[in-house]
Amino acid sequence: xxxxxxxxxxxxxxxxxxxxxxxxxxxxxxxxxxxxxxxxxxxxxxxxxxxxxxxxxxxxxxxxxxxxxxxxxxxxxxxxxxxxxxxxxxxxxxxxxxxxxxxxxxxxxxxxxxxxxxxxxxxxxxxxxxxxxxxxxxxxxxxxxxxxxxxxxxxxxxxxxxxxxxxxxxxxxxxxxxxxxxxxxxxxxxxxxxxxxxxxxxxxxxxxxxxxxxxxxxxxxxxxxxxxxxxxxxxxxxxxxxxxxxxxxxxxxxxxxxxxxxxx
Amino acid sequence: xxxxxxxxxxxxxxxxxxxxxxxxxxxxxxxxxxxxxxxxxxxxxxxxxxxxxxxxxxxxxxxxxxxxxxxxxxxxxxxxxxxxxxxxxxxxxxxxxxxxxxxxxxxxxxxxxxxxx
Numbered sequence: 001x002x003x004x005x006x007x008x009x010x011x012x013x014x015x016x017x018x019x020x021x022x023x024x025x026x027x028x029x030x031x032x033x034x035x036x037x038x039x040x041x042x043x044x045x046x047x048x049x050x051x052x053x054x055x056x057x058x059x060x061x062x063x064x065x066x067x068x069x070x071x072x073x074x075x076x077x078x079x080x081x082x083x084x085x086x087x088x089x090x091x092x093x094x095x096x097x098x099x100x101x102x103x104x105x106x107x108x109x110x111x112x113x114x115x116x117x118x119x120x121x122x123x124x125x126x127x128x129x130x131x132x133x134x135x136x137x138x139x140x141x142x143x144x145x146x147x148x149x150x151x152x153x154x155x156x157x158x159x160x161x162x163x164x165x166x167x168x169x170x171x172x173x174x175x176x177x178x179x180x181x182x183x184x185x186x187x188x189x190x191x192x193x194x195x196x197x198x199x200x201x202x203x204x205x206x207x208x209x210x211x212x213x214x215x216x217x218x219x220x221x222x223x224x225x226x227x228x229x230x231x232x233x234x235x236x237x238x239x240x241x242x243x244x245x246x247x248x249x250x251x252x253x254x255x256x257x258x259x260x261x262x263x264x
Numbered sequence: 265x266x267x268x269x270x271x272x273x274x275x276x277x278x279x280x281x282x283x284x285x286x287x288x289x290x291x292x293x294x295x296x297x298x299x300x301x302x303x304x305x306x307x308x309x310x311x312x313x314x315x316x317x318x319x320x321x322x323x324x325x326x327x328x329x330x331x332x333x334x335x336x337x338x339x340x341x342x343x344x345x346x347x348x349x350x351x352x353x354x355x356x357x358x359x360x361x362x363x364x365x366x367x368x369x370x371x372x373x374x375x376x377x378x379x380x381x
Contacts, residue, residue: 163292164295
């Protein structure tokens with residue numbers, strides 16, 4: 001962390017970046033914060049823990065208000081994937097972002113069940129192996145179809161329609177969200193129409209879910225959302241060799257109207 | 265929950281993931297707690313109904329009239345004739361104050377919360 005703080009301090013002092021978005025631990029509580037030349041001493045609070053926030057999304061909000069400024073941001077493996085997806089969707093300007101890559105520890109990788117606990121460029125930390133097994137997914141895949149349906153309807157029935165999964169998702173950027181469309185999702189029902197509500201979100205995640213798990217973290221009802229999106233990601237990868245968050249040049253096959261998109 | 269503040273303006277809400285009790289979960293009211301802060305529907309001056317319509321009055325007139333009337337109703341009909349509803353848009357401290365006011369000043373237990381409406 002100390003080397004990261006030095007690099008950030010230098011970038012701020014030389015004016016390479018106008019501000020740096022990171023996570024701080026203040027009094028035991030973790031939150032995102034912006035460091036500028038005016039509060040450089042707060043860089044001391046910079047932290048990397050299992051408490052995460054959608055930094056790519058927050059960066060987008062700051063950049064929207066200050067499009068001319070170049071901003072630095074602390075990126076883990078997941079943050080970088082989110083940024084790549086937002087870049088693909090023109091929600092962020094590549095020229096105005098400076099990424100400070102941090103590799104997660106083995107402990108963090110296991111806590112997050114993360115397959116890629118490191119960004120492409122690492123400024124602090126040591127690269128560790130990711131976690132590729134998914135117990136719950138394996139369990140569900142072994143269930144009979146009827147049991148699976150019952151399992152998921154049961155899970156979705158716990159939903160209190162807080163929109164936490166949508167609000168916290170770093171790659172959800174639509175200003176008019178399908179989940180708020182009264183024609184698709186009738187109002188005044190808790191749980192919302194199952195499985196419609198969750199399948200709408202799942203469909204919109206197909207080409208952009210980066211498997212960060214923030215949705216599951218935010219869900220007050222403990223619905224295993226990440227497992228659904230993971231399964232979809234596996235299908236996408238198998239059929240189209242497409243993985244969201246891998247590279248900016250890698251366009252989604254769902255958006256491509258080209259002859260070359262072939263189903264395997 | 266955290267209030268997301270950018271350039272001195274509240275632009276959103278974020279959960280407090282490190283909170284020992286809620287562990288970063290928020291309900292829909294929590295996620296939108298920031299929306300009313302800068303709403304232009306918020307009152308800027310006390311309004312009092314006069315001649316069938318609302319007119320702006322001073323704080324002294326508003327508070328004085330309210331205190332006088334609450335006292336009159338309480339003395340004439342008893343403390344339990346008054347009920348108080350608090351709000352999720354108030355801080356815990358403001359709701360506590362209202363509870364103390366209802367019980368210690370008005371002398372009734374008739375205090376409830378808008379969430380139970």
